[in-house]
Structures are given as structure tokens and as C-alpha cells.
Amino acid sequence: MMRREFGSREELVEYLKMEFPESSAHGEAVSGTRGGRRAAQALFDRVNPDRYARSRNFLSGAVTRLAPYLRHGVLTMGEVRRGALGQPNPEKLVQEYAWRDYWRRVYGQIGEGVWEDREEPKRQGRAAQQWELPADVPAAETGLACMDGFVTELKSTGYLHNHARMWFAAYVIHWRRVRWQSAARFFLTHLLDGDPASNNLSFQWVASTFGSKPYIFNRENLEKYTAGEYCLGCGRNQDCPFGKSYEAIDQELFR
Amino acid sequence: MKTIVWMHEDGLRQLLPEAPAIFVFEDKGHSLKRIVFLYECLLELDVVIAKGDVETLVRKFAAAHGAERIVTTFTECPRVTAQARELGAEMVNDDPFIAAAGPYDLKRFSRYWQRVERKVLEL
Numbered sequence: 001m002m003r004r005e006f007g008s009r010e011e012l013v014e015y016l017k018m019e020f021p022e023s024s025a026h027g028e029a030v031s032g033t034r035g036g037r038r039a040a041q042a043l044f045d046r047v048n049p050d051r052y053a054r055s056r057n058f059l060s061g062a063v064t065r066l067a068p069y070l071r072h073g074v075l076t077m078g079e080v081r082r083g084a085l086g087q088p089n090p091e092k093l094v095q096e097y098a099w100r101d102y103w104r105r106v107y108g109q110i111g112e113g114v115w116e117d118r119e120e121p122k123r124q125g126r127a128a129q130q131w132e133l134p135a136d137v138p139a140a141e142t143g144l145a146c147m148d149g150f151v152t153e154l155k156s157t158g159y160l161h162n163h164a165r166m167w168f169a170a171y172v173i174h175w176r177r178v179r180w181q182s183a184a185r186f187f188l189t190h191l192l193d194g195d196p197a198s199n200n201l202s203f204q205w206v207a208s209t210f211g212s213k214p215y216i217f218n219r220e221n222l223e224k225y226t227a228g229e230y231c232l233g234c235g236r237n238q239d240c241p242f243g244k245s246y247e248a249i250d251q252e253l254f255r
Numbered sequence: 256m257k258t259i260v261w262m263h264e265d266g267l268r269q270l271l272p273e274a275p276a277i278f279v280f281e282d283k284g285h286s287l288k289r290i291v292f293l294y295e296c297l298l299e300l301d302v303v304i305a306k307g308d309v310e311t312l313v314r315k316f317a318a319a320h321g322a323e324r325i326v327t328t329f330t331e332c333p334r335v336t337a338q339a340r341e342l343g344a345e346m347v348n349d350d351p352f353i354a355a356a357g358p359y360d361l362k363r364f365s366r367y368w369q370r371v372e373r374k375v376l377e378l
């Protein structure tokens with residue numbers, strides 16, 4: 001039987017470090033995001049589907065941050081759907097909830113098959129060949145302020161905005177030519193919402209092993225949706241691997 | 256019939272408020288921050304928290320309560336599903352996204368969305 005009474009969060013964390021010593025292999029960070037129905041309810045009460053639809057692609061946008069609570073069934077998919085429908089302009093948000101439902105249904109069909117390529121990658125070119133994540137990536141030492149920033153945020157908070165997840169996945173798979181599985185495992189370890197369904201199948205969508213074309217991005221796109229936050233002080237500002245047109249990047253990666 | 260609830264990671268909510276409930280931590284390679292999050296969810300619930308082998312501990316808990324019926328939240332997770340089968344636990348899908356089960360064509364999201372869109376956009 002494990003303990004249920006704690007004087008403070010610090011006391012809880014100390015207890016869990018002792019009970020789960022193997023977890024320290026992934027660092028000792030604890031997220032500012034609290035578990036439990038109360039914290040979930042506070043976020044749920046603030047959901048604004050109309051603002052969500054207009055701003056969700058921006059890192060500063062009105063995203064819900066409900067994922068860890070949905071992932072663990074603290075909130076049900078039924079209640080968040082009904083919550084959205086009670087407000088103006090719910091379509092976009094409900095469609096995003098539907099993505100979660102869709103990936104979970106696929107998971108129900110293929111189970112551990114989420115770890116294997118669903119289809120052949122669509123553009124071979126310089127296809128991903130390496131299995132291991134190169135050490136500079138999880139160490140946040142690529143020198144790219146964006147990617148290093150995402151890794152640092154992921155490891156300390158257990159959260160990343162959807163767009164950051166897409167950029168990171170594309171960078172690792174297409175630019176660094178790493179098989180998606182190692183990056184997926186890295187995400188699953190650190191995300192509070194880590195889910196083999198949404199996570200692995202989204203990585204496969206970026207890789208084009210579950211989708212019709214590989215997902216790529218360029219600097220202009222990243223700069224726009226991050227309001228330039230990363231590029232401004234980036235040491236590789238002058239030699240940015242993303243600083244080209246989509247055509248040029250396509251040529252370079254998949255020729 | 257006396258019932259207990261086996262609570263697992265995909266269903267951290269009170270499924271049957273009157274029935275005694277147990278949650279069992281297994282070694283899943285989680286980071287400390289994920290474990291803290293899960294634990295904080297559990298502390299708000301009326302549930303016994305344990306660590307070790309799921310099947311052994313859930314069976315013992317059921318026996319201690321003289322329960323013949325084990326109920327758990329529905330999940331698509333293959334591991335939990337196999338454990339539930341092993342325990343003879345009933346899986347309950349208490350508040351799904353879509354009431355009708357399908358089956359849907361899952362080849363692409365667009366096909367699934369075409370089929371469910373109308374249903375999920377009405378209250």
C-alpha cells in the first residue's frame with residue numbers, strides 16, 4: 001500500500017523519488033502542471049473554442065492544455081465534446097478532439113503495430129536511415145535555438161505545443177535522417193500526455209508512413225508562428241537549415 | 256454482486272463511486288514528472304494505491320473485499336486489455352466521444368471524419 005498523506009508537494013516528490021528510483025534516469029524535473037480533476041476543471045472552464053479556432057497554430061495561441069487529463073481519463077472525451085458544443089464556433093476544436101479519438105481507434109485495431117511503419121515512406125530520397133537519436137538532440141546542443149528550446153521545454157514541463165511537436169519531428173526525421181521510433185520514445189518518456197496512439201501515429205504522419213506526403217516546414221513558417229522568439233537570438237541565424245523556400249528544402253531532402 | 260474497480264492509467268476517475276478501487280503502479284519507464292502527475296490525480300480519488308504485479312494485487316484486493324466482479328474503464332491499450340481479460344474484468348466505456356461504436360473506415364482521418372462529423376457536432 002502506498003502513502004496517501006503528504007504535507008506538501010515537495011514531500012510527495014521526495015517520496016516518489018524514493019519509491020521510483022529508476023525514474024531518475026530521465027532527470028528529476030517536476031512539471032508545473034498539476035495532476036487531478038481540480039486542475040483539469042480549471043483549464044476546462046477556460047476553454048474558448050472560438051479563440052482556439054483562430055489562434056491554435058501560434059505558440060501563444062489559446063490552446064486548451066487538456067491533453068494530459070484526456071490521456072489519463074481524468075476528463076472524458078464525451079464531456080469535453082459537449083463542453084465545446086455549448087459554445088460558439090466549436091467545429092475546429094471538436095475536430096481536434098476527433099483526431100485523438102481517431103488515433104485511439106487505430107490503436108485499438110493494430111495495438112503494438114503503432115511501433116512499425118504503417119506504409120512505405122512516400123519520398124525515399126535521403127530517407128531516414130539511422131535508428132538512434134544523435135546525442136546532441138536530446139542534450140539540447142544542436143545549436144538551433146528552436147530545437148534546443150523545444151527539448152528543454154519538453155524535459156522540464158512535459159508539454160510542447162502541437163506545432164513545436166511537428167517541427168521537431170520533421171527536423172529529426174527529415175533533416176537528421178533518424179527513424180521516427182527513437183524520437184517517439186523520447187517524447188513518450190517526457191510528455192505528460194505521452195500516448196503511443198497520438199504520439200507514434202503523429203510521428204508516422206510526419207514521416208509519411210501514415211500519410212500521403214512527408215511533412216516539412218521552413219524558417220518563415222516557424223518564425224511566423226513563434227513570433228520570431230527563437231530565431232532572434234539563435235547562434236545559427238546565418239546558417240539556418242530551414243531558411244529556404246519549400247521547393248529548395250524539398251529538393252535538398254528528397255532529391 | 257460485490258464489485259471492485261481496477262483503476263488503470265487510462266481511466267483516472269471514479270468509475271463506480273460506491274465500489275472499492277485499486278490502482279497498481281508497474282514499472283513503465285516513466286519520468287519522475289509523469290509519475291508525480293499520475294500520483295496527484297490518484298490523491299484526489301478514493302482509491303488504494305499499490306505497486307507491483309497488477310494481476311496478483313488486484314486479485315488479492317478483490318478477495319479481501321469478498322468481490323466476485325471486477326470492473327475497469329475501457330481502453331484501446333493492448334496491454335491493459337490483456338490484463339483485464341486475464342482478470343476477467345468487465346470493461347466499461349462510460350462516456351465515449353461517439354456513442355455508436357462504428358466500425359469506421361480508419362485508412363485516413365478524412366474518411367473517418369466524413370462519417371462521424373454530423374454526429375459529433377450535435378449535442
Ligand SMILES: Cc1cc2nc3c(=O)[nH]c(=O)nc-3n(C[C@H](O)[C@H](O)[C@H](O)COP(=O)(O)OP(=O)(O)OC[C@H]3O[C@@H](n4cnc5c(N)ncnc54)[C@H](O)[C@@H]3O)c2cc1C
Pocket residue numbers: 056062063064065066067068070071096097098099100101103160161162163165166169187188191193194195196198199200202203
Ligand atoms: C510528433 C507529435 C507527437 C504527439 N504526441 C502526442 C501524445 O503523445 N499525446 C497526445 O495526446 N497528443 C500528441 N500529439 C497531438 C497534439 O500535439 C497534442 O495533443 C496537443 O498539442 C496537446 O496540447 P493541448 O492539449 O493544448 O491541445 P489542443 O490544441 O488544445 O487540443 C485539444 C485536445 O485535442 C486533442 N488533439 C489536438 N490535436 C491533436 C492531434 N494532432 N492528434 C491527437 N489529438 C489531438 C488532444 O487531446 C488535445 O488535448 C502529438 C503531435 C505530434 C505532431
